[in-house]
Amino acid sequence: MKITKISKNFKIKRSIDYGTDEQKNTVKHIISEVRKNGDSAVKSFTKQFDGVNPNPVVSKEELAAAYSTLDVHYHQVIREAIENIKEYHERQLQTSWFYHRNDGSMLGQKVTALDSVGVYVPGGTAAYPSTVLMNVIPALVAGVERIVLVSPPTRDGGLAPSVLIAAAELGVSEVYKMGGAQAIAALAYGTETIASVDKITGPGNIYVALAKREVFGHVDIDMIAGPSEIVVLADGSVAAHEIAADLLSQAEHDILASSILVTPSEAFAKEVQTEVDKQLKALPRKDIAAKSIENNGHIYVTENLEEAIDVVNQLAPEHLEVMTKHSQSLLGKIKHAGAIFLGRYSTESVGDYFAGPNHVLPTNGTARFSSPLNVADFQKRSSIIAYSKKAFLENSGKIASFARLEGLEAHARAVEARKQEDGNENR
Structure with missing residues (x-):
């Protein structure tokens, strides 16, 4: 990791990569084919990209059989994680509210769960049961009735037992062996086998990210997620x-992942640099981690802690660890981060799997304006207006005037028509 001393006026430069023209065109082609040819297109692309051609529907028997192939210890770990994540997200639940004015009008907001959600779980060469939990649980808490899970098949044409167990424990029975842009298209537009959904969540590779971007507007999406990142203060x-x-x-996630240390101590920076090199050699995924560190690993040395905090806020990281004395006292100064881990025992892995908060987080500096996936993402809100006769008569003239201020005569007349009718009734 390269050590860089930075000045007070240091500015972070970020470049957001939304894929090459070739990747974008490939995704558009896949989506178009799925829209036209449905299941046959999904199966064709699955064969092309994943090397298998399985029955895409995961049966109840497959879900049940997964339990016998994974050690019971992991069953319990998954169940405990579910309880922790559920407890946290239940505190986020929003409900409808209404209030009455003195003039008799009733105003409010009706909160309604989405009808259906599709959850994308990365797969193929790796298994991510934590992605199942973090996407499905807030949807369940919100009250979503139909949750569909899709994931790329493994080389034997199945799905990882840990993913299937996580889905089964949460009661998700609609599971499909499909991945990539073709799975996103199937969720968005539907096929003969899978009905379309209202929203798609979950991380994936660049093709999944581009596909989500392409279908946004026809369905909702959670975010366009970039490579994972951590900043340690x-x-x-x-x-x-x-x-x-x-x-x-x-760093072990992806060669594009970024790992950054921000510290006011040059001596400590050198210690960490040495440790990273040492620990890299013993990592099972050292080839991936080494490329990530080489290309995207940075150590920034500032004059003091205040400047270090400024750098952190500029970075607006996905994960921020505050590993300082009295770390909680700095919380008020941190403005931009997807998740903030305070103190020595709050390593990021705690949040990734078990503590309770969601690990689907804004990346690439978008924590400046975005939030972690949460229960509200699976709810929509409707404004409620029940205007009283008294309020209408008192304000109709003002409303009509406002409409004419904007040059919308029909809006004004819609108000005045009721006022005239009401006047006729009172004669």
Whole structure:
């Protein structure tokens, strides 16, 4: 990791990669084919990209059989994680509200769960049961009735047992072996086998991200997620080998993942740099992690902690670890981060799997204006207006005037028609 001393006026430059023209055109072609040819197109692309041609529908028997292929210990871990995540998200639940004015009008907001949601779970060469939990649980808490899960098949044409168990534990029975842009298209537009949904959530590769972007507007999506990222704000009070381990926990995700340390101590920066190099050699995914660190690993050394906090806010990271003395006292100064981990025992892995908060987070600096996936993402809100006769008569003239201010005569007349009719009734 390269160490860079930065000045007070240092500005972060970010470039957001939304794919090449070739990738965009490929995704458009896949979506078009799925819209035209449905299941046959999905099966063809699955064969082309995943090398298998399975029955896309996961049966109840397959879901049940998954339990016998995974150690019972993991069953319990998944169940405990579910309870923690559910408890956290239940606190986010919003309900409808109404109030009455003195003039007799009733105003309010009606909160309604989405009818259906599609959850994309990355797969193929890896298994992510945590993605199942983090996407499905807030939807369940919100009251979504139909939840569809899609995931790329493995080389044997199935899905990972851990993913199937996570789905079964949450009561998700509509599961399909399909991935990539073709799965996003199937969720958005439907096929002979799978009915379309109202919203699509869950992370994926660049083709999945581009497909989500392409179908947005026809359905809702959670976000366009980029490569995973971590920023660690540290003052040397937490050991260098622990900080290095945290940085590498992101680097092993993807060669595009970024791991950044921000510290006011040059001596500590050098300690962490040495530890990263040392620990890299022993990682099972060292080839991926090494490329990530080489291309996207940075250590920024500032003059003081205040400047370090400024750098953090500029970065607006997906994951932020605050590994300093009295870390909670700095919380008020942190403005932009998807998830904030405070103190030595709050390593990012705790949040990824078990603590309760959602790990689907804004990336690429979008934490400046975006939030983690939450229960509200699976609800919609309707404004309620029940205007009283008294309020109408008192305000109709003002409303008509406002309409004419905007040059919308028909709007004004819609108000005045009722006022005239009401006057006729009173004669």
